[in-house]
Amino acid sequence: MAPLGLETPVDYIFIACALAGVYVVGKAFYNLFLHPLRSFPGPFLWRISPIFRHLRMSKGDLPVYMKELHAKYGPIVRVSPYELAFSDPQAWKDIYGHRHNGELEFPKYDGFYRAVDNVPRGIINAHREEHSYLRRQLSHGFSERSMQLQEPIIGSYVDLLIRRLQEQCGDGSIPLNMREWLNWTTFDVIGDLGFGSAFGCLEKSDYHPWVKLVANSVLQTAFMFSLADLKLRPVVRAILKLKKLAITDNQALVRAKLKQRIESGVERPDFIEGLVKQKNEGKMEFMQIAANSSTLIIAGSETTATLLSGAVYLLTTNPDKLERLTQEVRSSFKNDDEITLTSVGKLSYMLAVLNESLRRYPPVPTGLPRQSPKGGANVLGKYIPEGTLVAVWQYAINHDPNHWTDPYAFAPERFLGDPKYKNDKLDAMQPFSVGPRNCIGRNLAYAEMRLILTRIIYNFDMRIDDDCRNWIDQPVYTLWYKPALNVYLKPVAR
Numbered sequence: 001m002a003p004l005g006l007e008t009p010v011d012y013i014f015i016a017c018a019l020a021g022v023y024v025v026g027k028a029f030y031n032l033f034l035h036p037l038r039s040f041p042g043p044f045l046w047r048i049s050p051i052f053r054h055l056r057m058s059k060g061d062l063p064v065y066m067k068e069l070h071a072k073y074g075p076i077v078r079v080s081p082y083e084l085a086f087s088d089p090q091a092w093k094d095i096y097g098h099r100h101n102g103e104l105e106f107p108k109y110d111g112f113y114r115a116v117d118n119v120p121r122g123i124i125n126a127h128r129e130e131h132s133y134l135r136r137q138l139s140h141g142f143s144e145r146s147m148q149l150q151e152p153i154i155g156s157y158v159d160l161l162i163r164r165l166q167e168q169c170g171d172g173s174i175p176l177n178m179r180e181w182l183n184w185t186t187f188d189v190i191g192d193l194g195f196g197s198a199f200g201c202l203e204k205s206d207y208h209p210w211v212k213l214v215a216n217s218v219l220q221t222a223f224m225f226s227l228a229d230l231k232l233r234p235v236v237r238a239i240l241k242l243k244k245l246a247i248t249d250n251q252a253l254v255r256a257k258l259k260q261r262i263e264s265g266v267e268r269p270d271f272i273e274g275l276v277k278q279k280n281e282g283k284m285e286f287m288q289i290a291a292n293s294s295t296l297i298i299a300g301s302e303t304t305a306t307l308l309s310g311a312v313y314l315l316t317t318n319p320d321k322l323e324r325l326t327q328e329v330r331s332s333f334k335n336d337d338e339i340t341l342t343s344v345g346k347l348s349y350m351l352a353v354l355n356e357s358l359r360r361y362p363p364v365p366t367g368l369p370r371q372s373p374k375g376g377a378n379v380l381g382k383y384i385p386e387g388t389l390v391a392v393w394q395y396a397i398n399h400d401p402n403h404w405t406d407p408y409a410f411a412p413e414r415f416l417g418d419p420k421y422k423n424d425k426l427d428a429m430q431p432f433s434v435g436p437r438n439c440i441g442r443n444l445a446y447a448e449m450r451l452i453l454t455r456i457i458y459n460f461d462m463r464i465d466d467d468c469r470n471w472i473d474q475p476v477y478t479l480w481y482k483p484a485l486n487v488y489l490k491p492v493a494r
Contacts, residue, residue, distance in 0.1 A: 031081040036385040042078030043069065050080035054226040060475025063365040063395035070396050076380060083389035085367060086379065087397045089428040094379040095370050095390050097435040104373035108437075109389055112369050115228040116221055116247055118240050122291035123440070124299075134292065135440060137278055141193075141271035142440050147447060150270075151341045153192050154448060158455050160202045161185045162336070165460065165489055168205070172490025175465045178312050179485040180207070183305040185452060187211050190301040193270045194293060195261045210253050214298055216246035222477040254294045258286070271296050302479060303363035304445055308452060309485050310361030311353060313471050314410045316464035316487060321412060325349055329457045330492075339458060344450040352412035354449055358431040359398045360410055365476055367391025368433065394431065395476075403428040460489040 028048045032038065037047075045052045056062045069077045070087040077085045086095070099105050105128060110117075113125035121127070123134040140146060161181065168176055184201030187208065191199040199208035224236045224247075240248060262276055272293055278284040315322040328349045333339050344350065369391040372384040384390060399407040403425040405414070414421035432439035439445070456462075464471075465486035475481045 035081060037078055037082065037084065037388065040076055040078040040084060041073040046080055047078055048081065050083070050229060053080045053083070054230065057222070057226060057477070060477060060481065063367075063393055063476055066367075066393045067396040067399050070400060075402075076382065080389070082387070083369070083391075084379075084384065085396070086390065086392050087400050087402075088380055088392075089397075089403065089425050091379055091390075091392050092427070092430050092434050094377075095392065096368075096430075096433055096437070104375070104377070105436075106370035106373055106377065106390065109369040109371050111229045112225050115225040115233075115236060116240065117233075118237070118248075119251060119291045119294075120285070120288045122288070122295045124295045131437060134275075137274035137284075138271065138292070138440060140274045142444055144443075147341060147444055150193060150444075154189055154341065154451065157185055157188045157192070157198070157202060158452055159336075160188075161452070162455055162459055164202055164205060165456070166491055169460070169489040169491065172461070172463075172488050175486035175488050177484045178487045179305075179309050179482050182308045182312075182452070183207075183211065183301070186301040186305040186308075186448075187214075189448065190297055191257075194272060194296050194300065195257045196264060196266065196268060196270060197257075197260075210250070213246045213250045213253065214302065217250045218298065218302070218479050219477050219481070220245055220247050225478070251290070251294065254297065255286075255290045258290050258293050262286075262289075271300070299439070300441055300445075304448060306363040306480055306482065307354070307357055307361070308449055309482060310363075310472070311357040311449075311453060312456075312462065312487060313464065313468070313485060314357055314360060315353065316462050317469060318410045321353065321410060322462065325353055325412075326457055326461075329454050333454075333458060336455065336458065339451065339454050341447045341451055344447070344454045347450065347454065348416065349412060350450055350454060351446075352415040354446065354453070355415045355429070356410060356412040359404075359429045360408075361472060361480075362394040362398055362431050364431075364479065365393070365395035366478055367393040392430075397428050400428070456489075459492055461492060463488040463490075 031048050043052070053062070056065055066077075066079070066085055067087075069079065069085070075086060075088040075091075077087075079085045095106050107128070108125060110125070114121070121130065123131060123138060126134055161184075165176065165181065168174065184199075184205075184207070187210075188198040188201050191197060199210060201208050201211065224239075227233070227236050239245070258272075261272070262279070267273065272289060275284060275289045275292060279286060279289060315325065328347055332347060333343070369389045372379075372386050372388040372390060374386055376386045376388075377384055379390060397403065401407050405421045405424055411418070411421065414424050415426065432442040432445075465488065468484070468486050471483060471485055474483060
């Protein structure tokens with residue numbers, strides 16, 4: 001007789017299943033009643049296991065649903081056994097802001113920022129000291145002086161955009177997919193500023209294969225994050241090795257393009273000139289530069305095109321706002337030559353439109369997770385145990401009625417001191433984050449968006465296709481999954 005009376009394989013299977021059941025029940029009991037985060041409210045199943053949070057993400061509406069969770073549970077919601085979501089302006093400072101008096105920084109969560117770990121760390125996921133070093137090397141490319149030197153490069157692509165739109169619009173009779181045209185423009189700009197040559201999207205009026213790879217790699221990275229967060233990182237690594245993916249194809253194209261840029265030997269006012277100099281001095285490896293270049297491609301193109309698409313949609317579905325912006329733009333300039341990166345800075349309503357578009361349609365609507373540091377820390381006056389994931393979710397806080405009057409209204413006036421919106425908490429919206437790791441390209445992004453939208457408004461009357469009036473209702477997987485945005489453009493007669 002076998003020990004414990006186990007005589008057949010079925011007996012062993014039964015014992016294994018029983019032990020697994022005991023573990024699951026015990027883990028659920030611990031997470032609900034004994035875990036350090038047990039006092040924070042949240043959905044029952046989400047407090048038991050992170051799988052329910054990731055199932056919701058797979059539906060493509062997690063950032064929108066997060067807003068509903070805050071409405072039900074308050075400014076702090078437990079969205080997994082080890083993760084808290086926040087919807088309060090102070091949380092931006094507590095989590096992401098500068099540290100004082102020896103306080104420890106909330107480090108970035110590798111499960112999110114480094115779900116794909118087959119390349120060196122870059123500026124977006126580097127540890128604190130390395131990040132400071134990389135930011136210093138990249139800062140020259142985003143300085144005021146560099147922006148002035150980059151203006152002819154950016155302006156040439158905006159000129160080409162306007163010409164192509166005039167050629168294709170059929171004098172206002174043919175709807176144009178502005179999602180594509182804006183994507184083509186920002187990718188051409190970032191290709192030139194990042195690698196010294198454009199992708200040729202505007203020239204060919206078509207997507208470069210690389211552009212499609214970038215979009216697909218973002219989707220795949222969101223899936224990899226779910227696996228990594230569920231402690232399945234070995235599965236992520238196996239997939240990257242065994243399967244041909246947009247992620248790995250994108251990495252290969254970045255390396256090839258970067259090699260071409262370095263071998264050209266030309267010194268130019270682009271984003272990676274500082275990194276190239278460090279490589280030439282033996283202080284940085286090629287693969288480190290490639291990792292940062294890949295980040296710049298996505299952060300400098302996809303997010304800008306997304307915001308501009310959102311602005312076009314919100315303006316064309318709010319004709320009174322479009323009319324006011326049109327009047328400001330066309331009364332401020334006598335011709336296209338007067339519209340520059342510098343001159344568009346005087347357009348106050350334009351800036352308000354972009355800010356309100358960032359609020360209503362944030363390019364990154366999710367939360368950017370950090371971890372509570374060693375020894376724990378306080379957020380909103382609450383002690384957060386060490387290792388807890390914490391984040392402010394952009395879409396949720398941007399539409400929280402505790403912070404905004406009529407949160408679903410498109411009202412640029414709220415950023416211009418309109419008394420109706422005097423109680424709005426403008427610091428609740430932080431599309432470029434805050435603190436020492438905020439977006440290095442913030443000023444350039446605003447300048448580029450103002451220039452592109454101003455040139456379009458100056459040259460065309462816009463009307464949205466009726467089939468796209470619900471365009472903003474779209475899924476999101478880290479970034480928005482944007483459908484076609486068809487708009488009629490009628491050239492302005494002058």
